[in-house]
Amino acid sequence: MPLGTLDRTPPPFFKQGPSALSKLVVFSALALFLMVADVRFRVTEPLRAAVATALYPVQWLVLQPVQAVAAAGGYFTSLHEAQRSENEALQRLARQAGRNLQLEQLDLENQRLRELLAMRERIKTPGVGAQVLYDVADPYSRKVVIDRGLTHGVEPGSPVIDESGVMGQVTRVYPLVSEVTLLVDRDQAIPVLNVRTGARNVVYGQPGVAGDGLELRYTLANSDIVEGDLLTTSGVDGVYPPGLPVARVAEVTRRAESAFTRINCTPVARVQGTLHVLVLAPVGAALPPSPLPISANARAARSTPKGGSATGSTAP
Secondary structure (H helix, E strand, C coil), X not given: CCHHHCCCCCCHHXXXXXXXXXXXXXXXXXXXXXXXXXXXXCCCHHHHHHHHHHHHHHHHHHXXXXXXXXXXXXXHHHHHHHHHHHHHHHHHHHXXXXXXXXXXXXXXXXXXXXXXXXXXXXXXXXXXXEXXXXXXXXXXXXXXXXXXXXXXCCCCCCEEECCCCEEEEEEEECCCCEEEEECCCCCXXXXXXXXXXXCEEEEEEECCCCCCEEEEEEEECCCCCCCCCEEEXXXXXXCCCCCCEEEEEEEEEECCCCCEEEEEEEECCCCCCCCEXXXXXXXXXXXXXXXXXXXXXXXXXXXXXXXXXXXXXXXX
16 A cells, blocks of 8 residues: 555544633533522522432432441440439439438427427426337336436336326336336236226236237226226326326226126327337425324323323332
């Protein structure tokens, strides 16, 4: 082939189009025009909505693994938070329950103290307040120990009352504490007065397995006494002030074969579970001393007339 017949033009692959600068200017102007048109005339809104609608399933499918991982993490986090919140709530509930119990106990103690103060105002006998420390560990007696003793002016035989009535009597005194025998002890006896009838009698302690109580002994079968009668201290023993509530008649049993009536009573005071009590001075301490007995010589001197002799004379 002769050389003159050869095509010396470059192939289309190496042909050069518009320059890069011209392309940048054209496309920049086009972009600026589209931005201005979109801002001013919203020309791309339908296109954008169509593209978003078409791509929504793809977006939802792609986001599912991410949402699943986030949901799993949120579930475990929420479970941990819920368990922690539950533990905190249980702890707060326990503390609140403890405070409620303390408030109820304090309210009950305040009420009983107010009643005890009211009882003290009604009684003219001097007394001292005391707190029950513990029960005596003796299954055959009913005794408690209080936190007042000789140094506080407590004397043996002093009556002990609570806000409701007679509780017992001090039977042993130490320098700092005292032992109180409750009125339901089998060795205790208290003279009482029936408020309704005015009859006097003596109640005795009657401890039992079913419950501690009192018994009104040596009452005739025809005595006027019924269930519900209030028995108070008569004051004839010189220990208890008169008028203190002691017990109520709970059961009256009249037997044909006996001349006496069996009478069971319930103590008015709380012989168990009492925390604060009032120790009174024995009534006998405030009474005037009894007159001294007259000797035989003094009686003889009173009976002998003036100028006479207390003894007869004999002739030598």
